[in-house]
Amino acid sequence: MILPREFYLRSVQVVAHDMLGKKLVHLVSEQRVGGIIVEAEAYDGELDLACHARVGKTERNKVMYSQGGHAYVYFTYGMHWMLNCVTGDVGYPSAVLIRAIVPTDGMNFISAQRPNIQEKQWCNGPAKLSKALAITGELNGCDLCNPDGVLFVEDGETISDDNVRITHRVGVQSTPEPWLSKPWRFVADLSRN
DNA sequence: TCTTCGATTGTCT
DNA sequence: GACAATCGAAGAA
Known part of the structure; x- marks a missing residue:
């Protein structure tokens, strides 16, 4: 059920694509809180000027250099706080930024975390x-493949390519071309499944 | 509906 | 000392 290590030991673009439809789960006091991943972005190595690792290994980004x-x-x-899943092998800094999910588990917990906000805007x-x-910095560096861990990604539904939109990355304002595009x-697009 | 702008602090130069 | 892989309130139209 939990995605195996091999899932992450592939190119970051492939992992980002395959991440769609999978289920992100955070165990909070033994309660399952999470949902289906519906948006992800790939950040690929020191040459990618949108990637944190563009400046080389630092105290902040060192986890990106660990194993997928x-x-x-x-x-x-x-x-x-931002959540990424590290991909590739040890020493190669690449990761998938999880940008959006559709909540399915722990709705009570989530609504309490997002007071006075419409359900559509929760995640x-x-x-x-x-x-x-x-999800906070306490989870930085934790192993998503550990069956006894509190944060992991489970297998989910497969999204057909017809329902996957591919675009340039957002939120990376001052990144020069060709990385910007x-x-x-x-x-x-889950509504068309 | 669209655009602008303030919040707030760790990290890197 | 600048600025960030953002969010949401507020104001304009």
């Missing part, structure tokens, strides 16, 4: 889903 299947959780804009952004699932963002 680990969680890279970082803090930005003074208030937001449709990288910082939003981290807030909704109570790389088609490394994958969005699933």
Whole structure:
């Protein structure tokens, strides 16, 4: 049920694409909280000028250099946590940014995390889903393949390619070409399944 | 509906 | 000292 290590030991673009339809789960006090992944972006190595690893290995991004299947959780804009899944082998910094999920488990918990907000807006952004699932820096570096872990990704439904939209990455303002236009963002349209 | 802007702090130069 | 893989409120139209 939990995705095996091999799933992550492939090129980051393939992993980002295949991540759609899978189920992200965070165990909070033994309660399952999570949902179906519907949007992901690939960040590929030190040459990718949109990737944190463009400046080489630092204290902040060192988890990206670990083996695929680990969680890279970082803090930005003074208030937001972002969840990534590290891909590839040890030493190659690449990761998939989880940008959106459709909540399926722990709806009560999620609604409590996102008070006064419409259900559709609960998890449709990288910082939003981290807030909704109570994902913070404490989870940075944890192993997503550990069956006894609290954060993991389970196999889910397969999304047909007809229902996958591929675009350039968003939120990376000042990234120069050709990196700005790389088609490394994958969005699933579940309504057409 | 669309656009602008403030929040708020860790990290890197 | 600048700025960030964002969000959501507020104001304009």
